[in-house]
Amino acid sequence: MRIRTGFGYDVHQLREGLPFWLGGIQIEHTHGALGHSDADVLIHVICDALLGAANLRDIGFHFPDTDPQYKGIDSKRLLAEVMRLLRERGYQIGNIDSTICLERPKVNPHISEMKRVLAEVMGIPEDDISIKATTTEKLGFVGRQEGVAAYATVLILQA
Ligand SMILES: [Zn+2]
DSSP: OOEEEEEEEEEEEEEEEEEEEEETEEOOSSEEEOOOSSSOHHHHHHHHHHHHHTOOOOOOHHTTOOGGGGTTTTTTHHHHHHHHHHHHHEEEEEEEEEEEESSOOOOOOOHHHHHHHHHHHHHHHHHGGGEEEEEOTHHHHTTSEEEEEEEEEEEEOOO
């Protein structure tokens, strides 16, 4: 059994009036994340961590933001494709741990719904997906509510 780990980091700007997609669900807020896709920062870091663990480059390599077919795309579709790439190579998910850095709104009330949605997209148990949230104590671009950042680590297994 081969065990590999992967890591992902991503940032998106927050802009007034945009829909805010986070962890596969839409969150009620005055601002939303700006990006070529739906700008779901949590899904992007999970994709990057999975791709990194399998040494398959990164999300921008597979889904370039210069390609019009990915404009406004639901990031859940990107995650499903990343899972397909890993399964094709015989990888299984061990577990995922992630942290969202956001000043407002509060993420905690939405975490169980995010876990439910992501587990369904990935075809793995909710228990294998950990989502945590933190503010940055009003410091930096997250603290000024100019952006949202996220980190994820994953463990994958190959029989
Ligand atoms: Zn992103």
